Every structure is written in C-alpha cells, then in structure tokens.
Amino acid sequence: MTAVTAEEATQGAADGAAADAARAEAFDAAVAADDRIEPRDWMPDAYRASLVRQMAQHAHSEIIGMQPEANWISRAPSLRRKAILMAKVQDEAGHGLYLYSAAETLGTSREELLDKLHAGRQRYSSIFNYPTLTWADVGAIGWLVDGAAITNQVPLCRCSYGPYARAMVRICKEESFHQRQGYELLLALSRGTPAQHEMAQDAVNRWWWPSLMMFGPPDDASAHSAQSMAWKIKRHSNDELRRRFVDICVPQAEALGLTLPDPDIRWNEELGQHDYGAIDWTEFQEVLKGNGPCNEERLAQRRRAHEEGAWVRDAAAAYADRHAERPGTSGAAAEPVEATA
Amino acid sequence: MSAALALGDDALVLSHRLGEWAGHAPVLEEEVALANIALDLLGQARMLLSSVGDEDELAFLREERSFRNVQLVEQPNGDFAHTIARQLYFSVYQHLLYEQLAAGTGEFADLATKAVKEVAYHRDHAERWVLRLGDGTAESHERMQNGLDALWRFTGELFRPVEGLDVDGESLHGSWSSAVTSVVERATLRLPSGPQSSAWSAGAGRQGLHTEPFGRMLAEMQHLHRSHPGASW
Ligand SMILES: [Fe+2]
Numbered sequence A: 001m002t003a004v005t006a007e008e009a010t011q012g013a014a015d016g017a018a019a020d021a022a023r024a025e026a027f028d029a030a031v032a033a034d035d036r037i038e039p040r041d042w043m044p045d046a047y048r049a050s051l052v053r054q055m056a057q058h059a060h061s062e063i064i065g066m067q068p069e070a071n072w073i074s075r076a077p078s079l080r081r082k083a084i085l086m087a088k089v090q091d092e093a094g095h096g097l098y099l100y101s102a103a104e105t106l107g108t109s110r111e112e113l114l115d116k117l118h119a120g121r122q123r124y125s126s127i128f129n130y131p132t133l134t135w136a137d138v139g140a141i142g143w144l145v146d147g148a149a150i151t152n153q154v155p156l157c158r159c160s161y162g163p164y165a166r167a168m169v170r171i172c173k174e175e176s177f178h179q180r181q182g183y184e185l186l187l188a189l190s191r192g193t194p195a196q197h198e199m200a201q202d203a204v205n206r207w208w209w210p211s212l213m214m215f216g217p218p219d220d221a222s223a224h225s226a227q228s229m230a231w232k233i234k235r236h237s238n239d240e241l242r243r244r245f246v247d248i249c250v251p252q253a254e255a256l257g258l259t260l261p262d263p264d265i266r267w268n269e270e271l272g273q274h275d276y277g278a279i280d281w282t283e284f285q286e287v288l289k290g291n292g293p294c295n296e297e298r299l300a301q302r303r304r305a306h307e308e309g310a311w312v313r314d315a316a317a318a319y320a321d322r323h324a325e326r327p328g329t330s331g332a333a334a335e336p337v338e339a340t341a
Numbered sequence B: 001m002s003a004a005l006a007l008g009d010d011a012l013v014l015s016h017r018l019g020e021w022a023g024h025a026p027v028l029e030e031e032v033a034l035a036n037i038a039l040d041l042l043g044q045a046r047m048l049l050s051s052v053g054d055e056d057e058l059a060f061l062r063e064e065r066s067f068r069n070v071q072l073v074e075q076p077n078g079d080f081a082h083t084i085a086r087q088l089y090f091s092v093y094q095h096l097l098y099e100q101l102a103a104g105t106g107e108f109a110d111l112a113t114k115a116v117k118e119v120a121y122h123r124d125h126a127e128r129w130v131l132r133l134g135d136g137t138a139e140s141h142e143r144m145q146n147g148l149d150a151l152w153r154f155t156g157e158l159f160r161p162v163e164g165l166d167v168d169g170e171s172l173h174g175s176w177s178s179a180v181t182s183v184v185e186r187a188t189l190r191l192p193s194g195p196q197s198s199a200w201s202a203g204a205g206r207q208g209l210h211t212e213p214f215g216r217m218l219a220e221m222q223h224l225h226r227s228h229p230g231a232s233w
C-alpha cells in the first residue's frame, strides 16, 4: 500500500467502482432471468443481510416450534399418534439443521445465530408463542400452522438464492406431510365422541386467527416486503398469500365438520376468492413485542437447553481436538465433529 | 409371563423416556438422533405388543404392576451423561440379545433380524458418546462416571431368565460385561464395582415390581387415553 501513488490510487478506485457496477449489473440480470444466486457469486450486502435475517428467523422458528408440540409427546393418546408426533418434531429439528446450514453458506455460523436468538436479537415466528392446551392443538398446529407455513414457503422453493431454495424444496415436502397428519388428527376428533369434537372445535377457534397473522402485517405496513420481492427472495405479498390460505382452508374446514371462527368469511364472486374478517393487529403487535402468552417460556426453555448442553458441546470439541491429533485411536475420532454447534 | 410383553415393554418405556428429551437436547443433531432411537424403539414396541394383544390397551390401560420392563429403562433421564449411561447399558444388552434371537429360529427371529440393525446404531451412538464424554473435559468425565455408577445397580436384571425367551443369560452377561468394559476403559472411565442389583429388586421389573418414578411416568403417559374411555384417536 505504501508504494501506491495518489494517481494510482484514484485509478484503482475507479477500476473498483467500474468492477462493482459490472458485478451489480450481472447480479441484477441473473435475478431478472430467474437464475439462482450461489454462495460464491457476488451479491449486494443488503441482499446478503436480508437473506441471513430471513433464513435465521426461519431456522429459529423451526427449533422453537418444536416446543409446543413436544409438549404433547409424553401424553399422546395412542401409540400410532405418538410415533407420528415424535417423527414430526424430529422433522422440525431437521429443518432447523438444513436452514442453519443454508445460512452458513453466507458466512454466518449456527452458533452466532443461536446466540442472537438467545439474546432476543433475532426473531422466530410469533405463532409459537401460543400454548398447546389440549391434544387437539397438535392437530390444529399441523393443519393450520404447517398449512400456513406451506403457503408461505412453496414460493420460496423458487427463491433467487440457491441454497435457500433447495433447502425449501426438502422442507416443503415434509411440511405437507405434517399438514395432512394434522388434518387427519382433527378429522378423527371431529368424528369422535362429543367431547373430542368439542376439543377439536376449541383448538381451531384458538389457532385460526394467529395462523392468519403468520403471513405478516398487511401489505401497506410491511417493512421488508417491497425490496424482498424485487430481489425475488419473496414472490407474493403477505395479503395475497393470506387470502390464498383462507381459500384453501374454507373447504377443508367444511370437510372436517368444524367452523372457522370468523362470521365474515364469504365467497367474493367478483374476486373469485374469499373475503374474511378484520384481523386484530394489536394482538399481533403485542405478541411480537414479547407480550404473548408463552414468549418468556419459549425463549427460557431454549436458553436453558443451550446452557445445560454447554458441557456436552465442550466435551465433544475437546475430544475431537485431542483425537484428531492421534488418528486411528478409535472409530469415533474419524467422524466429523457433529456436536460443536 | 409373555416374553413379547417383556421385550415390548422395554422398548415402549425407553422410547417414552427418550421422547422426553425433545426440545431439551444439548445440540440440534442430538434432537434428531435421540428421536431416531425413540422412534425405532416405539416401532419395535408396537410390533411386540400387537403380537399379544391390542397395542393401545396394553400401553394405556395396564396398571403399573402389570408392566414387564426392566427397571433400568424406566429410570428418569437425569443429565445427558445419565441418559447415555442408560443407553450404553441397555443398547449393548439389546444388541447382543437380538443378535442371538436373529440367529435362532424362535418366535422372535424375524423381528430381531429387522431390529438388530437399528439396535446396532443405538449401541454405536451410545458408545461414541461414552468415549466423547469420558475422554472429553474434566466435567464431562465426572458426569459420565456418575451416570455409569448410578445405573449400575439396575444392570443385573438384564440377565435374569425370561420365560419363553430361549437365551443363555450367563453367556449374555459375559459378552455384555466385556463389551461394556472395553468401552468404559477406552473412555478412561472406571467400571462400577458395586452389586448389579439390590437385595430386593433382582428380576423385579420383569415381575411387575417397579421403581417410584415409573408410576408418575405412566400417569402422564396414560392420562389422556384413560380420560376418554372407548374413544378412538
Ligand atoms: Fe418445519
């Protein structure tokens, strides 16, 4: 650097600026042509930051989302349902793993993201701040929450960032299993004894509105939507997706023999879609701010699991360090260090 | 006593205990691994229980004194090392047992042939963690040793004869001891030296005598099912 003259420096900066402009142009062209952006491609800093923010929030939602359903594993009322529920909660852990790995391709480690989650500096989906009070809530989560997640996420399979899009293809397949299993659970309850039917209806009453809120604030109040759509990280507006979800749920609720708790739902002939009632955005904002029924508990359990697991992760790291230096001493030495997250 | 019930209850109860880890595991990979093992065991339990009756009636409507699992599998999870100690003791036993059953021509040969691969993975998972924790940090070493020590007195029951199960308990005990000793030594840990069963409890779980935490586990597991008599789910 010391040998660079002022003239050379100016020239270098100009070259740099020209190169930046060329790279930005190539990026814009790739996005416009629906090509995938890959980890080694140049990308604007704001695009990278926006993706990390979204993938982190998504990954955190998967692992916090395990809690309300894990709450019922020990009480599942049949062995078949217990197996389905355990497999579902396991899938969500797997989704967390894929998404943290996808975020790692942008240079952000899982550890860093978990630290931010635990410090309350990154969000997860507010839906998981509601409690699972009865067994039917497991069905309502599958049907409505996984259902809303699919509606949100299927377009992400075509997201401009390659690793995220590919992770979403795998995840969406499993989410649609979850949605069908939840629907089937509710159907069994709805057609069961009067007490079971009532349990199912009560769960739908409590989960319906929070599920609609999963699509985020209305379009005219959404902070990140416009830029994300321009970058093809997002493909449809919050309100578009929300309406699509209502259209999917109305006939399914009918088939279930359950009522959606919104007297204003009706078919709009002109739009060819359903209208629905006003959403209580005050509740949404309150839960977002931390004043939901379970915000404290969810984060506290996550922190506790992490803190109580610290000695396990330390041990695995110490073992791996030591045994990498003496290869062949045991079978375990050769495997990747899986536990240093 | 039906051997299917003994093996089925072992798998059912251990699966339930492992399921209690969901959302609490020390690292995301272990959420997946522990759930995997729990699901394998639940699958085995369902096959075994279905072979002698209605799986849900057997799981949700029997009283504590009618369960035939060994006391080892009903022990509460404790910390991760405690759970891994339980996994080591049980999965080495189950692996050796299923290998023998798979090699035979008895009632359980088919099931064991299918399950032995799963159980081999459970054993491998436990052994690797015993090595990591035993030979990890001073804290993990101490916790792993404590886990092995605390559960040692429940291991004798594994080798008591089970009616209807054609297995040589003595040779099973011998193979188990050398396998466990080898892992424990490689992990720089000590094999516990106390008795492998209490004066009262030898063979107790198989006879329907359980430990106090088991009643609370069943209360939680059976509550919903019992609250809706005759309902289907
Ligand atoms: Fe998921």
Ligand SMILES: [Fe+2]
Pocket: A092, A146, A174, A175, A178
């Ligand atoms: Fe899901």
